[in-house]
Amino acid sequence: xxxxxxxxVSVLIFAILMTFxxxxxxxxxxxxxxxVKDIPQIIKQHGLDDPAHVQYFRWLKQISTxxxxxxxxxxxxxxxxFWRYLPITLELNLFTTPLIIIIGIWLGTQAGIHKDTWLxxxxxxxxxxxxxxxxxxxxxxxxxxxxxxxxxxxPGIIGDKVQMFILENPDKFHSYTGMYTIDGLLxxxxxxxxxxxxxxxxxxxxxxxxxxxxxxxxMRSSMIEEISKxxxxxARAKGADNKTIYFRHARKNALIPVVTVxxxxxxxxxxGSVSVEIIFNRRGIGWWLAQSAIALDIPVLMGMCxxxxxxxxxxxxxxxxxxxxxxxxxxxx
Amino acid sequence: MKKYIVLLTVLGLILGAGQAFGKVxxxxxxxxxxxGSVDTLxxxxxxxxxxxxxxxxxxxxxxxxDGPYTDRFAPVLATEVPTVKNGGISADGRTYVFKIRKxxxxxxxxxxxxxxxxxxxxxxxxxxxxxxxxxxxxxxLTGHGSTREDGKIIPGIFQKIDKAVEVKGDKVILHLxxxxxxxxxILCYSASVIINKQWAVEQGCWxxxxxxxxxxxxxxxxxxxxxxxxNGTGPYRLKLWKTGDRFVFERFEDYWGPKPKIKTAIVxxxxxWSTRKLMLQNGDADRVHxxxxxxxxxxxxxxVKVYETPSLAVTGALFCQxxxxxxxxxxxxxxxxxxxxxxxxxADINVRKAFLxxxxxxxxxxxxxxxxxxxxxxxxxxxLAFYNKNTPIYPFDLQKAARYMKKAWGGKVWKxxxxxxxxxxxGREEREAAALMLKENIESLNPKFRIEVRNVEWKDYMVNxxxxxxxxxxxxxxxxYPDPHNFMYPYMSSNGTYGKYMGYNNPEVDRLLKAGIENVxxxxxxxxxxxxxxxxxxDALGIVLFQPKELWAYRDYVHGFVANPMFSxxxxxFHLLWKE
Numbered sequence: 001x002x003x004x005x006x007x008x009v010s011v012l013i014f015a016i017l018m019t020f021x022x023x024x025x026x027x028x029x030x031x032x033x034x035x036v037k038d039i040p041q042i043i044k045q046h047g048l049d050d051p052a053h054v055q056y057f058r059w060l061k062q063i064s065t066x067x068x069x070x071x072x073x074x075x076x077x078x079x080x081x082f083w084r085y086l087p088i089t090l091e092l093n094l095f096t097t098p099l100i101i102i103i104g105i106w107l108g109t110q111a112g113i114h115k116d117t118w119l120x121x122x123x124x125x126x127x128x129x130x131x132x133x134x135x136x137x138x139x140x141x142x143x144x145x146x147x148x149x150x151x152x153x154x155p156g157i158i159g160d161k162v163q164m165f166i167l168e169n170p171d172k173f174h175s176y177t178g179m180y181t182i183d184g185l186l187x188x189x190x191x192x193x194x195x196x197x198x199x200x201x202x203x204x205x206x207x208x209x210x211x212x213x214x215x216x217x218x219m220r221s222s223m224i225e226e227i228s229k230x231x232x233x234x235a236r237a238k239g240a241d242n243k244t245i246y247f248r249h250a251r252k253n254a255l256i257p258v259v260t261v262x263x264x265x266x267x268x269x270x271x272g273s274v275s276v277e278i279i280f281n282r283r284g285i286g287w288w289l290a291q292s293a294i295a296l297d298i299p300v301l302m303g304m305c306x307x308x309x310x311x312x313x314x315x316x317x318x319x320x321x322x323x324x325x326x327x328x329x330x331x332x333x
Numbered sequence: 334m335k336k337y338i339v340l341l342t343v344l345g346l347i348l349g350a351g352q353a354f355g356k357v358x359x360x361x362x363x364x365x366x367x368x369g370s371v372d373t374l375x376x377x378x379x380x381x382x383x384x385x386x387x388x389x390x391x392x393x394x395x396x397x398x399d400g401p402y403t404d405r406f407a408p409v410l411a412t413e414v415p416t417v418k419n420g421g422i423s424a425d426g427r428t429y430v431f432k433i434r435k436x437x438x439x440x441x442x443x444x445x446x447x448x449x450x451x452x453x454x455x456x457x458x459x460x461x462x463x464x465x466x467x468x469x470x471x472x473x474l475t476g477h478g479s480t481r482e483d484g485k486i487i488p489g490i491f492q493k494i495d496k497a498v499e500v501k502g503d504k505v506i507l508h509l510x511x512x513x514x515x516x517x518x519i520l521c522y523s524a525s526v527i528i529n530k531q532w533a534v535e536q537g538c539w540x541x542x543x544x545x546x547x548x549x550x551x552x553x554x555x556x557x558x559x560x561x562x563x564n565g566t567g568p569y570r571l572k573l574w575k576t577g578d579r580f581v582f583e584r585f586e587d588y589w590g591p592k593p594k595i596k597t598a599i600v601x602x603x604x605x606w607s608t609r610k611l612m613l614q615n616g617d618a619d620r621v622h623x624x625x626x627x628x629x630x631x632x633x634x635x636x637v638k639v640y641e642t643p644s645l646a647v648t649g650a651l652f653c654q655x656x657x658x659x660x661x662x663x664x665x666x667x668x669x670x671x672x673x674x675x676x677x678x679x680a681d682i683n684v685r686k687a688f689l690x691x692x693x694x695x696x697x698x699x700x701x702x703x704x705x706x707x708x709x710x711x712x713x714x715x716x717l718a719f720y721n722k723n724t725p726i727y728p729f730d731l732q733k734a735a736r737y738m739k740k741a742w743g744g745k746v747w748k749x750x751x752x753x754x755x756x757x758x759x760g761r762e763e764r765e766a767a768a769l770m771l772k773e774n775i776e777s778l779n780p781k782f783r784i785e786v787r788n789v790e791w792k793d794y795m796v797n798x799x800x801x802x803x804x805x806x807x808x809x810x811x812x813x814y815p816d817p818h819n820f821m822y823p824y825m826s827s828n829g830t831y832g833k834y835m836g837y838n839n840p841e842v843d844r845l846l847k848a849g850i851e852n853v854x855x856x857x858x859x860x861x862x863x864x865x866x867x868x869x870x871x872d873a874l875g876i877v878l879f880q881p882k883e884l885w886a887y888r889d890y891v892h893g894f895v896a897n898p899m900f901s902x903x904x905x906x907f908h909l910l911w912k913e
Binding site for chain 1: 359364370371372463464465466479484553554555572575576577597599601603605607608611617792793796808809811830831
């Protein structure tokens, strides 16, 4: 199944890319007007005027040997660049995802239980602000406040001094995961972890505020729907207390749509947040993908489409498993 | 309304953000927050300013521009600059002799020899990647602009390369097939830097045997052996390159020249202006790249020193006299019927002159570029040899413009009117402003004249220019080397980068261009370029919009900056700087 999905995705993306003329695709290797005269040479060198199927199978053959091609945006092979950028995005997701899920479910539950009270109105306002405010704008405000006015949380991934320490002491710091917060701990260097956390604080906060709103609203609606169901009225009639009704029965059932949304949010977050990565100057998958799309870096676009195809297939699988875990009526066959 | 309040709040925050400037941060470290990422460190492959800056930091050339001058050179790895007077250049201009400096070490500790110099130049020309910069040296030393023709290696080209560069004791002699005056400027370019032969061969570069040269020609993308490594004689060695993110350079303690005061130089790629601005403000960056829209903002910052320098570049609006009408909506109906223009609309000089008279260059300079430019009459810009500031221009005069339009196409243009598109590449606000100015002025002549201004993404734009799709296209050019040939050939030659796609073919121009490049005598060159500038005016080939000035924004405690029109703000010479 997975193989067919990935093949389908690759054919589709390749077909779209083939709508660009060979000249236009050759231009991806050109940065200045001076280089334009070499376009016929570049077309020949890369076989850009070969029939589409020949180019596709050439790419497929190349991929099957583990060669994902060269990314001129990353100035490295797609494979190497992917493993360099992925930890940056993963590190951000590692902190944002649990916060989004915990805060989203908790606030959504509270808003649902206390429908039309000040708490509900407050979460609604929070959700509207978070969801309607463009990410880049919110990120800019955070940067102005917490770096411009109060230089507490600088942009980037780690500070220059820490960077120099790592460079000058290769024997004292080993990169195990590519995530400085974790590698700092694994190397017994709490100062590096703290420095990385300081650089992560604003991107995490921005991402959480912007994304949590959706989960919160879904949880609230789902909770309200569950609370109004007959089994809740029956439970009340039998004398069950609110805590048991809300948290043992209603919330569990209300989680089904939330799991779907949360699953998609997690999958979506693997694409990285372009605005957050650009404004806080973090080179992750989002930045790489955006730059590659603008520059028509074809090997990256093809490789990343396969990767996201894989992520979405796996996410669907995990969501299905979670459904069964939450609702015993659902059986996996 | 809400949006505006939010935007105003953010603007207020940006403008007013903490203006407190502290003391000098990290006195022996210099941080440049730039925008351009680098795709290779191989001198034979790199062809952009960001890469050139890195290569010039790590490697050195035989000679280099002398301070602020583009036509005076200082010796670097050569002991003196060859001239006809000191016998370094032969009287016929076809032989150049360079005596190589002694006691120079590469970053790996090896000593520089004349053999390294000859190898470096030959290796770069043999490599000659498609889209690379090697056409410059190849044209000068072999007479060919490439090692390949129609995708195939030119027979005998490697032997020509081999013979062009000779080693005699501690001297390197260059033999040119024809005199080539821009050679000295080309030898300053990053493609002419000197690498360590033994190390390069170990990395997988050409083995030094000319019979094997073809194997090393035009390596595939990313396969050039020096893509991510460096071993030069420059004042800094490469400590770290995280592609798309940052470079860290460390002072080379065995450097042969004066010891640089900056110990560590860091170049960070920071694409977002607000982030760069705050880094400069907080002292986390010592210089930042400033885009045109932010010039006034940065000038108002406290604790920041701003330099405005002229630049060897030019932007023009060019007329295409041979437009391809196939499926081309840029010329409307393709006929002179009021709803379009014919493909040869601009072949009538009256149309071209009308457009030239309709452009208000002085208002453009003051209102659009805040005076941050000069207005040369032709593409041979100020700062280049043989620049003639007295070349006439077509002054802004709408009455004259109307008069020419009435004469154009036997009066049909005025009677029927026309509709067409002026294009510029996306993101260039100043080009958009010039196009809009032209549109409004032309439309004011006659209500039947209709012009649409359209922006196109740069790479699509170049493809369409090459396909003769645009009647008027606005485009820029920056110097490869400081010589008039590098400007007049692209704009005026029937085979030039732009001249060809303007559909302009004048045998007299091609003859003069040849005379300009093949003569060593300044008087003869001056005569050729003077005539070319005159023809640019007489043939009304295009509107020279402006020659930009560059802006460099440093923290005020940084000293040592030297302006040179050849350098754009992508460049930085760390070894000249200090913080105090």
